[in-house]
Amino acid sequence: MSGALLGLNAVLEPGTIVRLVSQPDWGIGQVQSRIGTRITVNFQDAGKQVIDGSKVELSIAHKY
Numbered sequence: 605m606s607g608a609l610l611g612l613n614a615v616l617e618p619g620t621i622v623r624l625v626s627q628p629d630w631g632i633g634q635v636q637s638r639i640g641t642r643i644t645v646n647f648q649d650a651g652k653q654v655i656d657g658s659k660v661e662l663s664i665a666h667k668y
Contacts (some may be wrong), residue, residue, distance in 0.1 A: 607658030609641055612656075615641060622662040624655065632665045 608614075616622065618636040622645060631648030638644075641658040655662065 607641060610661040611655040611661070612664060613641075613643060613662055616657075616662065619627075621665045623665040624653075624660065625663055626660065635662075 614634050616635050616638050618635050618637055622635060624630055624645075624647075627650070629636070630650035630653070633645040633647035633650075633653070636644040636646055636652070638657070641656055643655045643657045643662065644652060645655060645662070646652050
């Protein structure tokens with residue numbers, strides 16, 4: 605049984621620009637997909653990562 609998505613993770617859609625606060629060195633990332641609690645994000649400095657949205661909360665980033 606999977607857990608509920610944390611915070612804004614439930615509304616993330618492909619194309620959303622995000623950050624993982626616990627990994628600032630990864631840079632900003634773009635959501636590729638969200639299936640159940642699994643969120644695939646392509647980060648500038650860490651490449652493609654699959655995030656468990658029931659355990660880690662992504663924050664929406666603003667591109668400057």
